[in-house]
Amino acid sequence: xxxxxxxxxxxxxxxxxxxxxxxPFGNQxxxxxxxxxxxxxxxxxxxxxxCAVRYTEKHPDGTESPVDRWQVxxxxxxxxxxxxxxxxxxxxxxxxxQQLCRDLPSGTDLRVYARCATRTGWARQLKGxxxxxxx
Amino acid sequence: xxSSSPLDRLWTWLLDAEGSxxxxxxxxxxxxxxxxxxWAEGFTGPHGYGLxxxxxxxxxxxxxxxxxxxxxxxxxxxxxxxxxxGIYYYWGHDKGVEAYAxxxxxxxxxxxxxxxxxxxxxxxxxxxxxxxxxxxxxxxRGPLWPLRLIAFQLSAIYxxxxxxxxxxxxxxGVRMQHHFxxxxxxxxxxxxxxxxxxxxxxxxxxxGIEFALSVLLFVPRLQLPCILxxxxxxxGLYQCLPVGPFSLAMFLGFLAFLDPDRVHRMIDRLSASAAxxxx
Numbered sequence: 001x002x003x004x005x006x007x008x009x010x011x012x013x014x015x016x017x018x019x020x021x022x023x024p025f026g027n028q029x030x031x032x033x034x035x036x037x038x039x040x041x042x043x044x045x046x047x048x049x050x051c052a053v054r055y056t057e058k059h060p061d062g063t064e065s066p067v068d069r070w071q072v073x074x075x076x077x078x079x080x081x082x083x084x085x086x087x088x089x090x091x092x093x094x095x096x097x098q099q100l101c102r103d104l105p106s107g108t109d110l111r112v113y114a115r116c117a118t119r120t121g122w123a124r125q126l127k128g129x130x131x132x133x134x135x
Numbered sequence: 136x137x138s139s140s141p142l143d144r145l146w147t148w149l150l151d152a153e154g155s156x157x158x159x160x161x162x163x164x165x166x167x168x169x170x171x172x173x174w175a176e177g178f179t180g181p182h183g184y185g186l187x188x189x190x191x192x193x194x195x196x197x198x199x200x201x202x203x204x205x206x207x208x209x210x211x212x213x214x215x216x217x218x219x220x221g222i223y224y225y226w227g228h229d230k231g232v233e234a235y236a237x238x239x240x241x242x243x244x245x246x247x248x249x250x251x252x253x254x255x256x257x258x259x260x261x262x263x264x265x266x267x268x269x270x271x272x273x274x275x276r277g278p279l280w281p282l283r284l285i286a287f288q289l290s291a292i293y294x295x296x297x298x299x300x301x302x303x304x305x306x307x308g309v310r311m312q313h314h315f316x317x318x319x320x321x322x323x324x325x326x327x328x329x330x331x332x333x334x335x336x337x338x339x340x341x342x343g344i345e346f347a348l349s350v351l352l353f354v355p356r357l358q359l360p361c362i363l364x365x366x367x368x369x370x371g372l373y374q375c376l377p378v379g380p381f382s383l384a385m386f387l388g389f390l391a392f393l394d395p396d397r398v399h400r401m402i403d404r405l406s407a408s409a410a411x412x413x414x
Contacts, residue, residue: 006150012252013150013280020245020288024295035228038241040295043376047310047317052324069323077321085321093322115324117313120304 044119049088051116055097056128058109064128067110072100090114090125094132101133108133152279155399158390159255159277160205162285163212165387166246167203170215171195173243173380174222174235191226194218202250205260216251219244238292239381245288246384249391252281275399285391290349292385297345306342308335318376344368352392362389 001009023037033039056064070077077085087093093114101110111128176182178192195218201211223244227236234240254277256262266272304310311334316322327333348365351357366389369382390398 009278009280010150013284016248016284017287020284020291024291024298028295028298036224038238039299040238040292041299042238042296043314044299044305046376047313050313050317051322052316053322054324077323080321082319082321085323086317087322117317118304119302119310121307121309 048117048119049086051087051090051093051114051125052122053087053093053096054113055100056111056113057104058111058128058131064111067100067104069096069100072103074103087114090116093126097132104133149283150280153276154279154282154395156254156257156275156277156395157259157399157402158282158393158395159250159253160258160260161398162246162253162387162390163202163205163208163250163255164259166243166250167199167215169380169384169387170219170243170247171199173239175199177232177234187225191218191221194221205256205262208256208260208262209254212247212251212255216244216247219247234379237379239379239384242288242292242381242384242388246285246388249281249285249288252284253277279395282391282395285388286353289385289388289391290352293345293349293352297342297349300338300342300345305338306335308332308338311335311338311341314376352389355394358392362392365389 019037023034024040026032026034026037027039027041053069055067055069057067058064087096093112097110097112101108104110109131110133111130112126112132113128114126115122115124117123175192175195178188178195182188194214198211198214198218201207202215222235223240226232227234227240254273257273257277258275263272263275300306308331312331315334316324344364348361348368351361352365354361366386369385372378373382
């Protein structure tokens with residue numbers, strides 16, 4: 001092979017190799033966002049529209065007992081598609097609580113606990129401090 | 136330096152090695168099929184008639200068809216790769232169509248570029264058929280450096296995918312909990328006491344598999360078991376997460392790790408068996 005042609009092959013090979021490897025290195029190690037390169041951070045931004053939600057009924061003696069939202073709503077949770085089972089925000093958890101209030105006996109003290117997904121773990125957002133049925 | 140020093144052997148393996156072009160031909164056909172299945176519909180009439188859309192659609196269809204059948208393959212595959220780059224950079228990044236800037240779109244683009252750099256028309260192509268009729272067919276051999284680039288692309292996906300997952304949120308298993316609840320379970324946190332430990336085991340297993348595959352796929356003796364593990368891994372991802380054609384594109388890319396001459400001989404053996412069966 002002609003030396004110039006070989007040199008061109010070497011230059012092209014290493015340029016493309018750098019293009020492949022430098023992008024994620026820049027993003028993940030140097031924390032630079034280069035739009036010309038793929039960063040290979042698959043699903044790192046996925047599932048952040050999720051909260052783990054728990055409902056309880058607070059009794060006059062201060063104790064709390066769990067409330068099954070599906071039972072109260074009269075729904076079979078497995079007949080609801082996965083997206084319908086997900087509450088994405090703390091506001092959504094409160095809204096679902098208020099919906100439950102309509103089906104619970106009048107005067108129920110319903111508390112909402114919600115932890116929402118972040119890239120680093122769970123962020124506690126609702127700590128059952130208020131009775132959502134009194135709003 | 137001796138001509139057989141490890142560095143020399145590595146240099147030869149990277150840049151000067153030659154082998155069968157049948158692997159390139161399989162990659163050529165497979166890449167076009169995956170690109171069409173992922174992109175073609177978005178560049179048809181119902182999505183609009185802007186000049187950029189029409190040109191992209193024509194590139195996908197005309198260059199794609201010629202590349203698929205292997206007619207004017209060098210020219211057509213270069214045009215197809217340019218179209219793929221246009222979809223990723225122009226439509227994905229400049230025009231902000233998110234799906235075209237996704238990981239799977241980049242992988243399809245990288246495969247298209249790899250095919251365009253290779254003499255993929257020397258096997259299983261109309262070009263070869265015409266050359267055989269003229270008794271002027273080149274041997275089914277060519278340089279392997281484009282194949283190495285595809286292999287390093289797959290390795291980068293595993294390595295950097297695993298590196299990103301070293302963050303505390305993932306390696307603790309909490310991000311796995313998020314994915315499980317977001318895509319399957321819903322917002323009611325599972326009451327199983329083993330759930331956090333299982334999520335952490337899945338997270339650490341994922342990181343381990345990805346780091347291992349980024350290196351071990353290059354080791355000839357370990358390639359088949361590694362590919363088996365990878366196929367199971369990607370099949371699982373495909374079942375659980377909306378990954379689009381990513382898993383299938385990775386399966387296709389595994390060919391880049393295999394010795395093309397072995398692939399060639401295996402096809403010969405399969406063809407011989409088929410011929411004996413027909414007789």
